[in-house]
Amino acid sequence: MxxxxxxxxxxxxxxxxxxxxxxxxxxxxDAASNGPERIVWNKSPIVIPLVVGEERLVHFPDSVSIGLPQTLTPLLRTQSINGTVYLLARQSFEPSRVMVRSETDGPMYVLDISAAPGEAEGRSLPDVQILLETPQDTGAAESKYGMRSRxxxxxxxxxxxxxxxxxxxxxxxxxxxxxxxxxxxxxxxxxxxxxxxxxxxxxxxxxxxxxxxxxxxxxxxxxxxxxxxxxxxxxxxxxxxxxxxxxxxxxxxxxxxxxxxxxxxxxxx
Known part of the structure; x- marks a missing residue:
């Protein structure tokens, strides 16, 4: 070439x-109105509510793999592609803990996922973008995780x-x-x-x-x-x-x- x-x-x-x-x-x-819900990972479980039958996307700083409890397998469809996890609830279920592991050198994330029926004329839930914490001390060198959240x-x-x-x-x-x-x-x-x-x-x-x-x-x-x-x-x-x-x-x-x-x-x- x-x-x-x-x-x-x-x-x-x-x-x-x-x-x-x-x-x-x-x-x-337009960008502000259609933007994702941004959540900073601080080791606390991240709550991810779903609407039955509506796919919701969760974006991570890098590629991840998701570990689904056996009890959720028939209730929740998951796909992980290039750092984005696609979640689709087939029916309602109570909050369940799900582990998401970074495939590079990132942390392991904890999600609390639940699903409920959608309301009539209800708005679709936005995507979720998970960020990593940046150092509070502006004089300190940036951590490798802080660089990703910028x-x-x-x-x-x-x-x-x-x-x-x-x-x-x-x-x-x-x-x-x-x-x-x-x-x-x-x-x-x-x-x-x-x-x-x-x-x-x-x-x-x-x-x-x-x-x-x-x-x-x-x-x-x-x-x-x-x-x-x-x-x-x-x-x-x-x-x-x-x-x-x-x-x-x-x-x-x-x-x-x-x-x-x-x-x-x-x-x-």
Whole structure:
């Protein structure tokens, strides 16, 4: 694969040290109204009420496995995928203790899960996002768990994705709580007008957000100026590595776009 607009390692370090220009599409009010219920893990059991027949998602800082008591097996369906646990109660049951174990170096969580019938015209319960405590002493070094609970901004997500693809190996950051997501590597219809070929090459999930790197290649004999308004899909932010592509066949006919979303790439597209 041709590297998009190749630069030397020194140039990449300089580029990645800059703040990315990020185009934001989400409205703050919408995000606040549809946001998850955030709970900080402090070793006390986390109460998770469910509505029978309605799936509820619980997001952890990293990948986890859930240990279900045998008595709950016929009553509760559970799935754990990339740090998100999907819970679906088949019928009502009293509060039951469930253990959730981190698959990396995180803690073991304790959940008290119960289920009750839903009320007529009742609102669906929000997702739950579990965070890890940060040190109270601001002068002390941050713990590895505190780093995970800090929210990532769009620029930080974009910078991380770019570093993973292009920075020298010794400069690639190692961040706990970042989960690599699978991509198909097949051409997708991302840019209106069929002038630019789009292929997802890598994706990551951090908390409730996703960032996907997509290779863009000019397939015409004319230079193309990329415009975020010409992208299909529902994105929180879009950042082009370069916003101008030279005609097909030139070294600069290829670049990358980093797309931040609140759902996996194929769903947001």
């Amino acid at each position: 041709k590297a998009p607009n190749c630069y030397s390692p020194a140039q990449w370090v300089a580029i990645l040290g800059l703040c990315f220009f990020v185009v934001c599409f989400a409205q703050a009010d 929210p990532w901004g769009y620029a930080a997500l974009t910078r991380y994705a770019a570093q993973q693809l292009y920075a020298p190996t010794r400069l690639i950051p190692r961040q706990s709580g970042v989960v690599a997501m699978p991509v198909t590597g097949e051409t997708v219809d991302l840019v209106y007008g069929a002038k630019v070929e789009s292929v997802p090459v890598a994706a990551w999930k951090v908390g409730l957000q996703y960032v996907t790197a997509v290779k863009l290649t000019n397939r015409t004999q004319r230079a193309v100026v990329l415009d975020p308004r010409e992208l299909r899909g529902s994105w929180l932010a879009a950042t082009f590595q370069h916003n101008r592509l030279l005609p097909a066949g030139n070294e600069a006919d290829t670049t990358a776009v980093y797309l931040v979303s609140d759902r996996p790439f194929d769903v947001a597209l």
